[in-house]
Amino acid sequence: MDDQWDYKYEDINVPFNTGFISFPSTVDILQADYTEGDESIPILTVPEGIRGVYAKNVGLIYKEMTRWEYQPSLSPRF
DSSP, X not given: OOOOXXXXXXXXXXXXXXXXXXXXXXXXXXXXXXXXXXXXSSOEEOOEEEEEEEETTTEEEEEEEEOOEEOOOSSOOO
């Protein structure tokens, strides 16, 4: 298994509201794993994504993970 993750910084030094508290300076860090599961199984796992929002002088304040799976159609297409 190749654990290759890509990181991307977005929304640097912008405010973020969690719904309970507001933070004046945050950064979004997006992580993407482009692993495609076992080829012998007919389920294709496409990019997983993790978004973490970090507040200045606080640390992680929000985290969200997305994972998509597709199963190919069993009927032929014409």
